[in-house]
Amino acid sequence: MRVGLDAHVTGRTIAAVEVLHPRAIRRHLPGASDFSARLAGRVVSGVRRRGKYLWLELSEELALIAHLGMSGQLLVQPEGAPDEKHLRVRFRFTDDGPELRFVDQRTFGGFLVDELVPVEEALLPAAVSHIGRDPMDPAFSLPAAVTALRRKRTELKRALLDQTLVSGIGNIYADEALWRARLHWTRPTDRLSAVKAREVLTAATEVMRAALGQGGTSFDALYVNVNGQSGYFDRSLAVYGQEGLPCGRCGTAIRREPFMNRSSFFCPRCQRRAA
Numbered sequence: 001m002r003v004g005l006d007a008h009v010t011g012r013t014i015a016a017v018e019v020l021h022p023r024a025i026r027r028h029l030p031g032a033s034d035f036s037a038r039l040a041g042r043v044v045s046g047v048r049r050r051g052k053y054l055w056l057e058l059s060e061e062l063a064l065i066a067h068l069g070m071s072g073q074l075l076v077q078p079e080g081a082p083d084e085k086h087l088r089v090r091f092r093f094t095d096d097g098p099e100l101r102f103v104d105q106r107t108f109g110g111f112l113v114d115e116l117v118p119v120e121e122a123l124l125p126a127a128v129s130h131i132g133r134d135p136m137d138p139a140f141s142l143p144a145a146v147t148a149l150r151r152k153r154t155e156l157k158r159a160l161l162d163q164t165l166v167s168g169i170g171n172i173y174a175d176e177a178l179w180r181a182r183l184h185w186t187r188p189t190d191r192l193s194a195v196k197a198r199e200v201l202t203a204a205t206e207v208m209r210a211a212l213g214q215g216g217t218s219f220d221a222l223y224v225n226v227n228g229q230s231g232y233f234d235r236s237l238a239v240y241g242q243e244g245l246p247c248g249r250c251g252t253a254i255r256r257e258p259f260m261n262r263s264s265f266f267c268p269r270c271q272r273r274a275a
């Protein structure tokens with residue numbers, strides 16, 4: 001998504017913003033007219049990502065953070081293309097080129113204008129300043145992440161999902177990484193060897209890299225879609241959503257357990273619960 005957006009909006013100047021549904025900017029507390037006024041005339045200097053957070057970097061140290069929620073899509077559409085049924089926000093540019101549109105059926109997603117603040121040699125929106133680097137970040141330190149992970153006193157999967165330590169790992173990636181490293185999701189982090197900690201973080205990186213590689217293929221069209229990585233979900237998952245199917249390593253049926261209103265999928269033979 002970041003790569004697709006970068007190609008279409010970086011270097012362009014926002015002319016006007018039209019908020020078609022107030023819910024899409026509910027995180028921007030000063031409201032719709034403030035939202036539009038703060039964005040008009042700004043130059044998009046880049047599109048950045050940290051973990052699951054995506055933002056447009058704007059002139060004068062402002063950021064437009066995009067939350068896509070479960071169903072949000074950012075589309076690049078020619079001016080005059082018919083409005084989508086669930087169009088929530090429209091961004092027009094001064095060059096009269098393609099518009100950026102936010103379409104969201106359920107409107108769980110939306111935007112927020114935020115200040116950029118310096119955090120450890122990076123410039124981050126204030127709302128994102130507590131989020132750790134993701135393993136794809138050139139400045140990510142694996143040894144530091146291993147140390148921080150083993151210093152925690154929690155269950156391994158909770159620690160992997162805690163975005164302050166390592167970012168970008170969601171429920172699906174966590175289950176896949178735990179299966180690759182042969183670790184049960186309830187393993188206490190303070191009883192994890194440095195070798196196993198490194199293994200599970202490296203596995204998470206591999207899973208994310210594979211997903212990003214697959215997602216990249218759908219960005220050549222003038223259509224930037226949050227679901228671009230769905231091909232990966234269909235074909236490459238070892239455990240997530242595979243309940244009852246044989247483990248690709250040992251043939252044991254994959255099991256599902258409830259986890260924080262969601263599920264954990266694992267192989268009961270390869271990933272034994274710590275005694």
Ligand SMILES: [Zn+2]
Nearest residue numbers: 247250267270
């Ligand atoms: Zn197995």
